[in-house]
Amino acid sequence: MMFGRTTVKIRMGLISVSLIMGILASGCSNGLKFQEDASAVSDKLSESFGTSSASPALEQSQPAEADTEEKDDWMSADNAEGKSLSELEAKGFVLLGKQVFEQNVEKKQDDNQQLVYGYFPLEDRWQQQFYLVNAADLVLSSLPASFASGFDLKNMESVSFRDVNYDGANDIIIIGNYTDVAEEGNKSDPVKLVSVYFEDNGKYIELAWYDDLMNRSVSDINIDRVEKKAASIYNQIVQKEQNDTDAEAIIGRLAELISRETLLETGDINFIAPYDSVRMFSEDAYSYELHLIYEVSKCIAKKTEQIASDPVGLAAKVKQYDELIGELVGTMSRFYYLETGKGTIWRTIGAYTTFDRQIAIHHYALASKDHAGGEESLKLSGLIENGKQLREDMLDFQKQALADKDDSIMLTNEEIDEISELVEQLDASMDIFVKLAENDNSVGVLIDFMNRTIDTKLSEM
Numbered sequence: 001m002m003f004g005r006t007t008v009k010i011r012m013g014l015i016s017v018s019l020i021m022g023i024l025a026s027g028c029s030n031g032l033k034f035q036e037d038a039s040a041v042s043d044k045l046s047e048s049f050g051t052s053s054a055s056p057a058l059e060q061s062q063p064a065e066a067d068t069e070e071k072d073d074w075m076s077a078d079n080a081e082g083k084s085l086s087e088l089e090a091k092g093f094v095l096l097g098k099q100v101f102e103q104n105v106e107k108k109q110d111d112n113q114q115l116v117y118g119y120f121p122l123e124d125r126w127q128q129q130f131y132l133v134n135a136a137d138l139v140l141s142s143l144p145a146s147f148a149s150g151f152d153l154k155n156m157e158s159v160s161f162r163d164v165n166y167d168g169a170n171d172i173i174i175i176g177n178y179t180d181v182a183e184e185g186n187k188s189d190p191v192k193l194v195s196v197y198f199e200d201n202g203k204y205i206e207l208a209w210y211d212d213l214m215n216r217s218v219s220d221i222n223i224d225r226v227e228k229k230a231a232s233i234y235n236q237i238v239q240k241e242q243n244d245t246d247a248e249a250i251i252g253r254l255a256e257l258i259s260r261e262t263l264l265e266t267g268d269i270n271f272i273a274p275y276d277s278v279r280m281f282s283e284d285a286y287s288y289e290l291h292l293i294y295e296v297s298k299c300i301a302k303k304t305e306q307i308a309s310d311p312v313g314l315a316a317k318v319k320q321y322d323e324l325i326g327e328l329v330g331t332m333s334r335f336y337y338l339e340t341g342k343g344t345i346w347r348t349i350g351a352y353t354t355f356d357r358q359i360a361i362h363h364y365a366l367a368s369k370d371h372a373g374g375e376e377s378l379k380l381s382g383l384i385e386n387g388k389q390l391r392e393d394m395l396d397f398q399k400q401a402l403a404d405k406d407d408s409i410m411l412t413n414e415e416i417d418e419i420s421e422l423v424e425q426l427d428a429s430m431d432i433f434v435k436l437a438e439n440d441n442s443v444g445v446l447i448d449f450m451n452r453t454i455d456t457k458l459s460e461m
Helices: 038-049 065-075 085-090 208-217 223-238 247-258 261-266 274-281 285-308 314-339 345-369 376-403 413-437 444-455
Strands: 094-100 114-121 126-133 139-142 152-162 171-179 191-200 203-205
Touching: 085 094, 085 126, 094 152, 114 152, 152 223, 171 223, 191 208, 191 223, 191 274, 208 223, 208 247, 208 261, 223 247, 223 274, 247 274, 247 285, 261 285, 274 285, 285 314, 285 345, 314 345, 314 376, 314 413, 314 444, 345 444, 376 413, 376 444, 413 444
Parallel strands: none
Antiparallel strands: 094 114, 114 126, 126 139, 152 171, 171 191, 191 203
16 A cells, blocks of 8 residues: 655646536526426437436446547537537437427527436446527537436426526526436435526536535425525525625525535535635625635534534544644645745635545544544554655755755745744644554544645645
8 A cells, every 4th residue: 555645736626616608598487397208208218228217227338438538528518518419419418308498588589498408428327417508409508417416317397497596697496306226226216306507697506515405405396495495595694684794694604504414424625616605695706715615614613513522532532633633734734835835825725624624523523433443553654654754855845945046946044944843843743643543443534634635735737
């Protein structure tokens, strides 16, 4: 097993979330029912894949890796836009149905728009895909994956254009019946799921936490119930009636809604979609994107405190680990900041690392309560080696900075001297962490976090 320190690239796509482009104009105020019959969908798939399943069977032959990458490109909004349905079908897209929508005469669109739905073959599964097309069957937009995309579409039920976040734009609500595949390969009973796509200046955004909240809290899903829940979510966040529209207060309430069981289980920052979430419910996404991440981290810390209240002693241990890891992360981040030219990007990385740390602490608390553990001793030895390598890198960089004749590193004498202090802080904090972790059977998740943090280096953009 390799534990050597590596240099990894921070993907800007995780920090500045890219948006799926789209063009839609509609004045529909009522849900439009799909007439697609479930048996007709099943028959169409049977023709294409030789199975009576409501979705293509995974055991069918899969496309080659190069073909898969090409299909992924075609599904993106930028690459699919302007393509015809026949071109998509030539690439493997299986058309299940389409629905023409009533036009909003005020927007004076030349062509009626249709929602096209079907499947696209990927390397290991068949991906549900929605396209918006015009009357000439040319793609206007590709809708992003949603909460429901992980299930097999059985049939579409309804679609509606409603302004669910009260910004004056028509958002898309899609309701369909889906099935899941059990471990033994049997289909589950159909379940009704909703996907909501937020429209913003011709772009379509899916918020994972929003769809998760909708599908877990709305019973017997239909358009009216979804609209009522959307109003409830909006009022809970914005609270205009209570005159509590302060931006920071809005972000705090948004963070509480997002910090649900699904986020705690997965620890996936994409579930938050910080930039898009703030923009959909606040006017200043750039100022408050990082604030939302920090607020979510605070919510997670509070939930961890509740979990750690029992058994006796766990709360103190969780607090000690949290403070110690915070010091270690601060030391590493400061060095990386100096090493990489003191870029402002580290403020963003700091917010994301804080979130990751709170998720790790939360999972540690859960593992401690359940007395869960793994190969902690092996993981700890790897962390020790990574820590030693980081220490050497810090000293080597300091020597390079001292010997630099043309000031290419751009550090002040005080900053060069500071590296010595950072090395001392690293040594002290790492020694304490190792002593704490040596006899802790549940510490693996914290060691994993520490190794990821050591491995985070902004060497290329």
